[in-house]
Amino acid sequence: MGTPRPALHAVILAGGAGERFWPASRRHHPKPLLRVVGNKTLLEATLARARRVASRDRIWIVCGAEHASAIRRASGLPAGRVLVEPERRNTAMAVAWAAVRIAAEDPRAVMAVLSADHHIPDSRAFAASIRAAARAADSAEVLVTLGVKPTCPDTGYGYIQLGRPAGAAFAGLHEVRRFVEKPDASRARRYLARGDHLWNAGVFVWSVGVLLSEIECCAPELHRALAPLRRQPRGRNRSAVLACYRRAPSLPVDVAVMEVSRRVWTLPVDFAWSDVGTWSSLAEQLGVGKPDESVRVGRSGGTASKKRGAKQTVAGDAAGNRVLAGDVLLEEASANLVWGGKRLIALLGVEDLAVIDTEDVILITKLDRSSDVRRLVAALNAEKREDLT
Numbered sequence: 001m002g003t004p005r006p007a008l009h010a011v012i013l014a015g016g017a018g019e020r021f022w023p024a025s026r027r028h029h030p031k032p033l034l035r036v037v038g039n040k041t042l043l044e045a046t047l048a049r050a051r052r053v054a055s056r057d058r059i060w061i062v063c064g065a066e067h068a069s070a071i072r073r074a075s076g077l078p079a080g081r082v083l084v085e086p087e088r089r090n091t092a093m094a095v096a097w098a099a100v101r102i103a104a105e106d107p108r109a110v111m112a113v114l115s116a117d118h119h120i121p122d123s124r125a126f127a128a129s130i131r132a133a134a135r136a137a138d139s140a141e142v143l144v145t146l147g148v149k150p151t152c153p154d155t156g157y158g159y160i161q162l163g164r165p166a167g168a169a170f171a172g173l174h175e176v177r178r179f180v181e182k183p184d185a186s187r188a189r190r191y192l193a194r195g196d197h198l199w200n201a202g203v204f205v206w207s208v209g210v211l212l213s214e215i216e217c218c219a220p221e222l223h224r225a226l227a228p229l230r231r232q233p234r235g236r237n238r239s240a241v242l243a244c245y246r247r248a249p250s251l252p253v254d255v256a257v258m259e260v261s262r263r264v265w266t267l268p269v270d271f272a273w274s275d276v277g278t279w280s281s282l283a284e285q286l287g288v289g290k291p292d293e294s295v296r297v298g299r300s301g302g303t304a305s306k307k308r309g310a311k312q313t314v315a316g317d318a319a320g321n322r323v324l325a326g327d328v329l330l331e332e333a334s335a336n337l338v339w340g341g342k343r344l345i346a347l348l349g350v351e352d353l354a355v356i357d358t359e360d361v362i363l364i365t366k367l368d369r370s371s372d373v374r375r376l377v378a379a380l381n382a383e384k385r386e387d388l389t
Helices: 042-051 065-075 090-105 123-140 185-194 208-218 220-225 227-231 238-247 253-258 279-286 367-382
Strands: 008-014 059-064 082-085 110-115 143-148 159-165 174-180 197-207 264-269 322-331 337-348 353-357 362-366
Touching (some): 008 042, 042 059, 042 110, 042 123, 059 090, 065 082, 090 110, 090 208, 090 220, 090 238, 110 123, 123 197, 143 159, 143 208, 143 253, 174 253, 185 197, 197 264, 208 220, 208 253, 220 238, 279 337, 279 353, 353 367, 362 367
Parallel strands (some): 008 059, 008 110, 059 082, 143 264, 322 337
Antiparallel strands (some): 110 197, 143 197, 159 174, 159 197, 174 264, 353 362
């Protein structure tokens, strides 16, 4: 009788600030708790995907202290399954803490790292990919990242260059030749034409033991910072957790480990995926700029509600506008994304805008500049206007 396969744990990262999605995403109500695509919050949709690959007692969330209470309420997970970071240290420290914590219960466990703010409509295809990656991660003792086949030369994503096929025993998987961080438009077009580059989805699968071994090898500063947690791996002593975070480098796991390790494979996937990172990426998901003659956006075209628990609907028109919510009047306006509030929003003779109205802020930006919204957040923080961020 063979050795049973190790248990698969799902770790959801929900610690980001979501600053590029401001002003809807705030310090105390972050992007994962928003309904931006479909009827579920992004976190609810991520939890549903996690439950397809892991049992409830093997699902974890890593989040920041400022929204820990809201995340706990929204997830319904036991308190011990929500790891609350005392400080922001990017994803390398977050996944390392989760790995140490899981290894304390099950040293052979395989861990799938998911982001709380991704939009992946085909949850079945996603689950099948995670299981295939988990088998490879366990059998070959490698770090696996999902690579999404690109549909356009997007410059907002990192890219993965495919290396050699992993072999007949691991059909479809490839070694990773290199990672490329957000190329310019010319290089992105070249990657798309060559067909040997994938978008880096930021979805990882590995055994906890292999990850911790690679951290020791590839990220010695992070390994040293983890010493207090290795002595108290269940992390019940908050002072030990705080000591780790104060010593840990602030690095994404891609930079700290994946770009350095020689044990990295990728699994190409072709299901629809978006990190919904900016208003522009949301506009693309909703088909902004594409005619939708089934619904006419007029004086009251945006019938969706932004209230928590409300069903999210989207109104569109033949000019390619999309309205998520609010009272909206459009005249000679095209390819705009509008998220309205209680007051009328009227657009005349404009195109390619995101107009986001919350109770205390109105954001108006060209869609192709929406990735720079974080500069506004930085300016507000510099002015100590944290009530708006």
